Amino acid sequence: MSLRQLVFVPPVPLLVAEELGLLAAAGLDVETRRTRSSAEQLDALRSGDADAVVTAMDNVFVWNQLGADVRIVAQVERTTSLAVYAAPERRALADLHGARFAVDAYANGFAIIARTLLARAGVEATFVEVGGVTERLDALVTGAADATLLGPPLDKLAERAGLVRLTSANEVFPALPGQGVVVRATRSAQETATLTAYLAVLAAAVTATEAMGDDDGAVLLEQHGFPSDAAATAWRTRPRSLAVDPGGLGLLEELREHLDLIPPGYAGRAALHDGALLARL
Known part of the structure; x- marks a missing residue:
C-alpha cells in the first residue's frame, strides 16, 4: 500500500513511526514531501497528486468553500507552538503598524491567528502571502517581510x-489546535x-511515545533535524491521541466569527471533520 502526503514539518507521530519501523511493518510505503504552501496542498488534494496533507485545520473552512470537499480525519499535534517574530528594530506588537506581515494565505490557516492578535492590539499591518513556514522565515531574514508567525523548528x-x-x-489562545491530517471526503x-x-500506524506511534522519556523523545527529533530547544517543544506538544479536539475547532469557529470570516452556507463541524476512519481502528 502506498500513500503520498505533503507536510510543512513532519509531525512527531510520523517521525516516531519511521524510527520504529512501524510503516514498513504495516506494509505501507509513505512518500512524504515538504510543501511550499497550503495552496500547493489544496491543489495536490484536488488533482489527486496527494492522498493526505498535514496542515492547519483552519484551512478546511476555506478549502471546502472553494469546492474541494475535504475533511480532517486526525489531529497530529496537541497544539502548534506559534509566536510572532519580527525584525530586530521592532520590539512589540505596537511596532508592527504599517509592517509587512508574512502569511501563507490571508484568508485561512495561521493567518487567522495573526490577524486576531494584531486586531486585538489595534495594529494595522499589510499581510503578504509568501508561503509556508520556511518561506516565511526566509522572507523575514531577507527583509522581504517585517514579521510573521513561526513554530518549531x-x-x-x-x-x-x-x-x-x-x-x-x-499564551493568548490556550485552546489553539495543532495540525491535522486532511484527506478527500470521497475516496475509493x-x-x-x-x-x-496509515492512521493505525500513527496511533501506534502515539502510544509508543508514552513509553519514551522526554529526553529520549527530544533526541529522536534532533536526529531528524530539529534544533535541541525546538525538539523539546515539539515533543512536549505531541498528541496523546489522534482524536480531533472539539474545543480547538470551536476556537477556530469563534475567531472566524469575530473576523466575520465564517464561510457562506457553513454547515458546522461535520463539514470539517470526519471521525469515521479513526472509528475503524
Whole structure:
C-alpha cells in the first residue's frame, strides 16, 4: 500500500513511526514531501497528486468553500507552538503598524491567528502571502517581510538569526489546535483502506511515545533535524491521541466569527471533520 502526503514539518507521530519501523511493518510505503504552501496542498488534494496533507485545520473552512470537499480525519499535534517574530528594530506588537506581515494565505490557516492578535492590539499591518513556514522565515531574514508567525523548528532558527520574539499565540489562545491530517471526503475503497492503515500506524506511534522519556523523545527529533530547544517543544506538544479536539475547532469557529470570516452556507463541524476512519481502528 502506498500513500503520498505533503507536510510543512513532519509531525512527531510520523517521525516516531519511521524510527520504529512501524510503516514498513504495516506494509505501507509513505512518500512524504515538504510543501511550499497550503495552496500547493489544496491543489495536490484536488488533482489527486496527494492522498493526505498535514496542515492547519483552519484551512478546511476555506478549502471546502472553494469546492474541494475535504475533511480532517486526525489531529497530529496537541497544539502548534506559534509566536510572532519580527525584525530586530521592532520590539512589540505596537511596532508592527504599517509592517509587512508574512502569511501563507490571508484568508485561512495561521493567518487567522495573526490577524486576531494584531486586531486585538489595534495594529494595522499589510499581510503578504509568501508561503509556508520556511518561506516565511526566509522572507523575514531577507527583509522581504517585517514579521510573521513561526513554530518549531523554524522559530529557534529565527532567534539564531537575530530576529525578535514579540508574543506567543499559545499564551493568548490556550485552546489553539495543532495540525491535522486532511484527506478527500470521497475516496475509493482502496484509498480508505490505505488511510485507515496509515492512521493505525500513527496511533501506534502515539502510544509508543508514552513509553519514551522526554529526553529520549527530544533526541529522536534532533536526529531528524530539529534544533535541541525546538525538539523539546515539539515533543512536549505531541498528541496523546489522534482524536480531533472539539474545543480547538470551536476556537477556530469563534475567531472566524469575530473576523466575520465564517464561510457562506457553513454547515458546522461535520463539514470539517470526519471521525469515521479513526472509528475503524
